[in-house]
Amino acid sequence: MATLESTSTFASPTTFTVRAEPTCTTAVPDHFGHVPPDACNANYGFYPSWEYNLTVAIGFALTSAAHLIEAVIFKKSFCWVIIMGSLWECICFVLRTLGAHDQQNSEYVTFSTLLFLLAPLWINAFAYMVLARLTYYILPERRLLRIRAEYLSKIFVIADVLSFLIQAAGGAMLANQDDPAAALNGTHIYMVGIGVQLFFVLIFTFFAVSFVRRLSFLERIRGLQRNAKWVWPLVWTLLAVMVLIVIRIVFRLIEFSQGASSSNPFLQHEAFQFCLDAFPMLVALGLLNIVHPGIVLRGPDSSFPRGSWKWWKNRKDGKSRSLFIPLDSGSLLEVSPHRGGVDVGL
Incomplete structure (x- = not known):
């Protein structure tokens, strides 16, 4: 493959010229636009697989369609959150599929990277919302650890939005192919955002364990009366989803701790992204298709009241x-x- 060396010449007050060593080379792309990862015009650290990206895109498209249909059937408006997450994943892999055959198109890389990094936050937020609604629907006191279910949902969703904003800022800088310094700062900012996400996931796990203990106690003393057959499967599904999210978070923390250069082993093999990010999120979405919250959250009290003023009026x-x-x-x-x-x- 032919290459053109990129060098810089600096004028000197004396009579000789200093020639800087080339930091990278500009390579001639192949028919799909691929160049070696250390080339100046490289957008990928690996040779992206058209077939695998297309397969994953189809998987996310199917689960997106299923979540949309289930949201309509069960009449759960809050399911737009999980639909957004699955659609972002689907669009991400559509762009990656197109980019596999047009690897010099930096727009495919930029937008697919942002969607890939941010889509799981929608799934995370949905898990928060479901547990809060289960608390409101099943527990007679409608609270966990003295926090009312409505506030529990708001607290964790706000935390997820905060993490989203930090990760979005870092991801936007990270996707900048032309400024290595900005990309490095973006890596650090993104790691802060994903660290914030992990922190609140661990706190949420504490609340989830409290919910499990409370639910077990209620079942033991009087039994579960509301859609009892599916309550526990949904609870275990939520816990499984959180485990999958943690796996993905840990992978991203390890990946970005190695830096964003072509020498990072996690950026040299696409299989890491498939196995430790895309696959866990696809499984999480599939589990929520199989055990959809709408199966349990049915009838009176299955949704939060539209406003809080009535609660204050009743309190008064x-x-x-x-x-x-x-x-x-x-x-x-x-x-x-x-x-x-x-x-x-x-």
Whole structure:
């Protein structure tokens, strides 16, 4: 493959000329636009696979269509979040498929990289929203660790948005092929964003474990009355999704800790991105297709109220007070007037 060396000449006050060593070479692309990873005009650290990217794009397209259909069937408007995540993944791999046969097109690289880095945050946010709605729907007290379900959802979604903004800023700088310094800063910013995401995922896991313990206790003392057959499968599905998200986060942290240069082994093999990012997210989306939250969240109280003013009005009128009756075991029996249910507090 023919190459043209890129050199720079600097004028000197004396009579001799200093010639700088070339930092890279500009290579002649092959018929698909591929050049060696260390070439100045390289957009990829590997030879992208058209077939594999197309296969993954089809997989994400199918799960996107399934989530759209399920959102309509179960009438769950909040499912637009998971649909966005799956569509971003699908579009990402469509662009990667096109880029595999047009590797000198930097737009394909830039936009597919941004979508690839940010799409899992939609899936993460959806898991937060589902657990909060399960708390509101199933637990009589409608709270976890003293935090009301509505606020639980808002807190974690806001945290996810914060992580999204940081990662988006870093990803945009990272996708800049013409400025290595900006790309390095982008790597650091992106790692901060994904670190923030991991921090809140771990906190969320603590709440999820609390929910599991509470659910087990309620099932033991009185049984589950609302779509009991699918409650536990959905809970385990959410936990599996979070494990898959953590796998992806750890991979990205390790990958970017090696730098964004062509010498990074994780950037030299496309298989890492397929196996440790795309595949876990595809499995997570598929699991949420099989055990869709709409199977459990049905009927009254399956969604948050549209506004919070009614809650404050009821509080003022004294209608939302809970009655605590001491039991012989030392526990508290909570009668919640707004649910009409009986709950043993832990």
